Amino acid sequence: MSDVQLRTAPLRSGRWQLPLAVFALITPRHDNAALVLSSISVTIHEPRLFERRICLPPTHKHSCMEDTPNIPAVIGASPEDTVTRESLYEQAWSTPMTKIAERYGVSSSYLARVFTHLNIPRPAVGYWAKVAAGKRKATPPLPEVQPGALLAWSRNGAPEQISRTPPKSPAKIRTRSPDRMAVLPRRHPLLVDVEEYFKKAQETDEGYLRPSKRSMADLIVSRSGVNQAVDFANQLFLALMKKGLAVALSDPTTHMGRESVDHREVASNRYVHPAVWRPQRPTVVYVGTVVFGLSIYEISEYVHVKRPEKKYVRLTALPVSKRRSDYPDRWMMSADMPSSRLCLQVYSPYHSVEWIQRWTENKPGDLASKIPGIVTSLLAEAPILAGKVEIERIRSEQERQRHQLQMEEWRRKEDEKRRLKVIQDSRDRLETVIQTWAKVNSIQAFFEDIVQNAQRLETQERQAVLDRLAKAMELIGDLDALKHFEAWNPPKI
Template identity: 40%
Template sequence: MTEDQDTIPVPAPIADRGDGPVSREALYEMVWSEPMLKVAARFSVSSSYMARVCTLLNVPRPERGYWAKLAVGRAPKQPPLPEPRPGDPLEWTRDGTPPERARSLPMPPDRTSRRKRAARSPLPDRHPLVSGAKPLFEAGRLSWTGGYLKPVKRLLVDLAVTKTGLDKALAFANEFFLALEARDHRVVIAPNSEPFHRAEVDERENPAKGHHHNNLWSPIRCTVVYIGTVAIGLTIIEMSEETEVRYVNGEYIRLTEDAPKRRGRSAHNHGWTSTRDFPTGRLCLQVYSPYPRADWIQQWRETPARDLSARIPSIVRELEKATVEIARLVEEGQRQAELERQRWEAQREEWRREEEVRRAAKALKDSKEELLQIIEVWAAAKRLEEFFADAERRAQDLPSEQREGTTARLRRARGLIGSTDALERFDAWRAPEER
């Protein structure tokens, strides 16, 4: 599986003119109702691109020449849309948004209905996740602790190994994955639609307490095995051990590998002795629950006396048994998440009610203050009106020349004061429910 093949953004049909999801069922109906070229044109992509989308969604499509055979009545029978395999995406969107169709809770396999391997195609010699992985690991950089490989691509099988341990890790991964596939357990890189999380990796054979910082490579998506519909994360780690070393000529060398000290006056040793973690070549298989809120992890470690490959059959059986516990943890996690969601909604509703009460109290207070202010302004306006009325009345008794000047000054004064109409000011008042 390549990175490009696993991350195709399927555009929405031209008829939609949006980023809505395209379901497996809808795509199946399209590719069997018209030629692939026309289907691809609806999505503004090539027919080969559309074929890759069908492959990723596990949607069967007509073979080359199907429509010509159909025109003469010699077309083969249309195959049904198969049930989605564990890990198959159920729909696709143009912009890569998470799917809207929620998956059901993971379920352990039903042992009574497990298909026999003999009825299926034989297994390959190399598992698809292992095939072609070696050059991609070797082409990358090295970590600054222990010389662990950091491949150039992040969509690869989950290995944390050095260059000397790469072949052994790939051989074990191939044997282990094929053993799982032989039991009808699909081993894949987790689909982009799943919210999976990779467990932390500590490569030390004897981890000490406290946080351990390393800069090991980590894949962009987990490597998982689907047992039933339960996904279990898989990481293969080359362990390291703490060793006494000496710093010589710019590098750390194990004391057992340090060259014998030279004798004589010119034999100066400018290095110093300390401890460092060095890879051991021994492997550790770390399996874990990739589901949020479902913490579960287990390890199988290789020892100098016991090879990890010899334990593959028992490991597969243990994983099959563990699916019951993981499914229970996922169900419990979702139940807790739903309870937290309900508590959060209840808290938000309480905050909303409190905010409504606060706003109502503030509206009542503001409305009352505004009304009192209008009354105060009215009282002042009434005094002003009485003043102007008395002044105008007295002005009528003045001589004509003096009366005209006084009347003009009163008009200017009224203009400066503005309206003294109480109803005009009251109409601008807002009641509490209007705020």
């Protein structure tokens, strides 16, 4: 995380109300928290500089801005950069939350959000008063960590710890006991304050929201459909949790795929501009070792529209006086507009494994009544999808082995080609040496014959011939054939 600090002018002494903006658990993989706005009072006894810290996680375009005074007592810091769920759980049931918050230098409301995101049960309001009166209640157990969920509270830029190993598929899915059911949150951690991101989201021309945050639950809705979609998603996720099934963002190291969303009610060949929002990672549910992808989107209807102020508006939403066509031939513009009806798309996130199923609303709000059937269907389809994944795994393994054999055969042929080329190159060089030797012998025989013939000449004439022969031999150069042979290397096979 990189921090950019901008300093303002010194503040005068006195008591100030300072807004504190805190993002809970903003991390590259699990950043489902929302902006918490509160107010703190700080008495300034002497002029101090205040700083604005802009936190920029490496994988996010948008992050938190935190206005905090440059005072150690307010900032607070703990030497622990990573605090495990187990440690926080033990502290929560042995020490009041305010004391724990003081230890880590955060507010109690911030710490409460940490507990919510880590799925750690904590004492209710008034618990410690009852303990002081001798009315201590049984401590609820710490829930098992869900696949893809955080294992610890990572502080001060420490690397986050994520559960990466899905649980083994049980022989039979059993309903949680009453004690375990009591620890289910009111809001699933993946959906905590998700509405805040939609409030600040931009809209497409048709009205679908595009939040700047991408590491969040897979919801594609209009502004009017946010509450309905989040409420349904929460009911579905909690129903799955009740069955012991974990819902989370996919582990980035597994490279799960996401099925594209076509929100049109009726399939069409009309081109759809890919302007709808898509998450950074799929939302998935773990049924044992089997993973299903989940997308919730608002169905669109192809209706007549007008476009005042660069946004499409349903013709039926306009006053009657403004519904007439603006064109001489009475042509009316049409667009795919959100219908307030939801669709749940469940799909296979495994590459090359095709499986998809959808549940749609006939009227707004009736999808929640289908949740029990959806959960039952997922439990029934898990073995089927697992079988398809296994078939694809076997096919991929066979393809890999076939490719490996082909590569080995190709490498063998290439090695043989290189071996033959080395032999041929060595043969060519040897033939060159032999040709050089033959040429050297021919030249030497020529010079020796001249010397023999020169012996029969007169002294003066013989000397002239030998002088010319010396110049010729100097011109030809070295005639040692052995040197040429020593320069040749036999092939290394």
